[in-house]
Amino acid sequence: MNELQKYTSLIDVELGKIGLPSSPEKLYDPLRYFLQIGGKRIRPMLTLLSSELFDSSADKALPQALCIEVFHNFTLIHDDIMDEAPLRRNQQTIHEKWNRDVAILSGDVLMIKAYQLLGNIDSKLLPEAFALFNKTAIEVCEGQQMDMDFEERSDVSIDEYIEMIRLKTSVLLGCALEIGAIVAESSKEDREAIYDFGQHIGIAFQIQDDILDLYADPDKFGKQVGGDVIANKKTMLYLTALKGATKEQLEVMKQLQGEQNLVLKVDSTRRLFDQLNVRSICEERMQEHYDIAMTSFAKVNVDASKKQTLIGLAAFLMNREL
């Protein structure tokens, strides 16, 4: 995916030029710091690639691509407060490096900044882009609230869980793509199709993320295998196991939650999940959404040759060989 590096670099450079004032320092220094922590910049890349797919230029969609990335960073800043996360990409989070109030307020101003970037668009396209972005932003907040609610519930269904990840993370991928399509003035049908492509790739990606936590190759996986298990997170794997477990297995799951020997905890959980066929049930669900994504993308009315970059990006996200 080396050809995508140029987009990441472009976005990194442009994020440094979105015009954050120097003062008040405590409002803007944290944002400069946070935006340069980096990331794969997948979301803004989707906007640029979508704009190009529909025969517009990446440049024309650049403010909207930055809008999506800036909004995403706003959600990270506030989510980090709520999760009390000390680190983000191995760097201190804003509430940790400064304090809670700085993280709240600089997050707020970053969200407004996202809107300001969005507004840098042909004025006839603004109403549509604005409506889509508002709807998406509200859904992302709803997803975050559902995620927090689930921590306190023991009766979360798999459908509810998928609805939560759809709102919390996947709609923003759909929105990123559709905004690129809006800038490129594509048809309503194409816009809907590419939105669905993004949304379902997002869901598939999140399910994969849950699977990889326990089943990734430790040599290739960037983080500790079993992190979700150790943290007793209600992931897709856990909920699937919960649904299929016998009374005895439920008892074992309950005991494992309190297990202090972490290696034993992770290994025993994996063994139990294997007995319950959890991995393949989740992979099936992931495949379903991947297939919907691809079917939606096939409906987009542009030459197949132009679609290769986005198909490649989807495959890259899903850890697949083409």
Added chain:
Amino acid sequence: MNELQKYTSLIDVELGKIGLPSSPEKLYDPLRYFLQIGGKRIRPMLTLLSSELFDSSADKALPQALCIEVFHNFTLIHDDIMDEAPLRRNQQTIHEKWNRDVAILSGDVLMIKAYQLLGNIDSKLLPEAFALFNKTAIEVCEGQQMDMDFEERSDVSIDEYIEMIRLKTSVLLGCALEIGAIVAESSKEDREAIYDFGQHIGIAFQIQDDILDLYADPDKFGKQVGGDVIANKKTMLYLTALKGATKEQLEVMKQLQGEQNLVLKVDSTRRLFDQLNVRSICEERMQEHYDIAMTSFAKVNVDASKKQTLIGLAAFLMNREL
């Protein structure tokens, strides 16, 4: 100001109909609760009156009036977290009644809701309204940050203080009026003039607020006289005293900050401020901004007879007889 009651009632009713979903409950219940706590609804009233001033209807500007009020409530929810305020209008604040995370996230979604309301406008007017609102929203955050910064500084100048209140509270009054003027498709000159009217009335109002803390008639004042003094707040009175004080008086001011007898603290502070002529210096500054406001309003190119309601509202805000 009984004729303004109908606007307050209209806004109260319409705020109940902005379409907050029932779920997630923890996201939307706090907002329904907070929006019905009430208030004078001055900001949305300004939008409606401005729209009518320029021969448009109040109804047409209703979504934008609600946008301003909803945005104002978002700032209150997040400010209350930062100030660790337990009460707002004698009702529990959201972070107190629910918790910090609920207050952060429901505040976030309320800000997005403000944008959604803003968007309910003739699409040709959206770019201007959007740009003004974005600029204002950013300034309000900057003002809040300056306010927090000032708490930790001992060298705040009076000009800096006025810039802080301009950003934190006054620009939103200007914006409320100008958005009404945008909806009514008034001229650029009229829009600028009415914005300045709102902005300077806002500054005068805030200075008055500081003066009243210590010099209000206790029988008519809604809250404890001297509250700012007791809390050692750096108000306009305090900064003016600081500027004029001799070395000995500075020493007295410093001692009074730690005074445990609160009646003595307030009375001694008032006596010291009186020696320094603090009240009239501040009143002069307040009058300056009131005069700029009125001069700006005089420039608005509509019949004097139509201006009476807004002039009346300004006089009401400034506790003045007409």
